[in-house]
Amino acid sequence: EAQVTQNPRYLITVTGKKLTVTCSQNMNHEYMSWYRQDPGLGLRQIYYSMNVEVTDKGDVPEGYKVSRKEKRNFPLILESPSPNQTSLYFCASSPGTIYNEQFFGPGTRLTVL
Amino acid sequence: AQKITQTQPGMFVQEKEAVTLDCTYDTSDQSYGLFWYKQPSSGEMIFLIYQGSYDEQNATEGRYSLNFQKARKSANLVISASQLGDSAMYFCAMRVTGANSKLTFGKGITLSVRP
Numbered sequence: 370e371a372q373v374t375q376n377p378r379y380l381i382t383v384t385g386k387k388l389t390v391t392c393s394q395n396m397n398h399e400y401m402s403w404y405r406q407d408p409g410l411g412l413r414q415i416y417y418s419m420n421v422e423v424t425d426k427g428d429v430p431e432g433y434k435v436s437r438k439e440k441r442n443f444p445l446i447l448e449s450p451s452p453n454q455t456s457l458y459f460c461a462s463s464p465g466t467i468y469n470e471q472f473f474g475p476g477t478r479l480t481v482l
Numbered sequence: 483a484q485k486i487t488q489t490q491p492g493m494f495v496q497e498k499e500a501v502t503l504d505c506t507y508d509t510s511d512q513s514y515g516l517f518w519y520k521q522p523s524s525g526e527m528i529f530l531i532y533q534g535s536y537d538e539q540n541a542t543e544g545r546y547s548l549n550f551q552k553a554r555k556s557a558n559l560v561i562s563a564s565q566l567g568d569s570a571m572y573f574c575a576m577r578v579t580g581a582n583s584k585l586t587f588g589k590g591i592t593l594s595v596r597p
Binding site for chain 1: 513514515517519525526527529532534573575577578579583584585587588589590
């Protein structure tokens, strides 16, 4: 089944404790992206990757890191989480053109205390 | 910069009736894609329908159709024969060449279907 998987689905952590949210897709997509969703703000892009070893900042990259060592994986790293990073996070992937929908993972609900 | 505007705060529709969810967009690009996603209370993002800027016909997918009016820069979603399972948040989004190839989302519209 074609899908984007994320883990964990739910996470409660404390300020400053490094964490990684994994994202994997099995559709051989070049493009992958991370979004965060906050009430009243819609979804905003954090980081994106056009292909292996090619990553760049989105609209709200502060406090996050990513890597793309393999085509299928695109982990999101929070080196020192803070309460303002409490949010619903989505990983998405798609073929490289704008004429294709992005496939979303199930989301990761993160709470930073 | 790209912008998506969804101004309806919340919509109600009777089961089996049709409903239109409004979306206007702004971009200076000639090539772009318009998308609608559904987010039920469980949280996942479900792709519904796509319209390309050069498509002459309005897109349709089952009970979903997109009323694309390019000159007015609007891309309204029409849901026919509403079902209780259609109750969800609906997001209009746009993708343009460059601009990180990201999806630019509107703030969403909550749809409630009444039995």
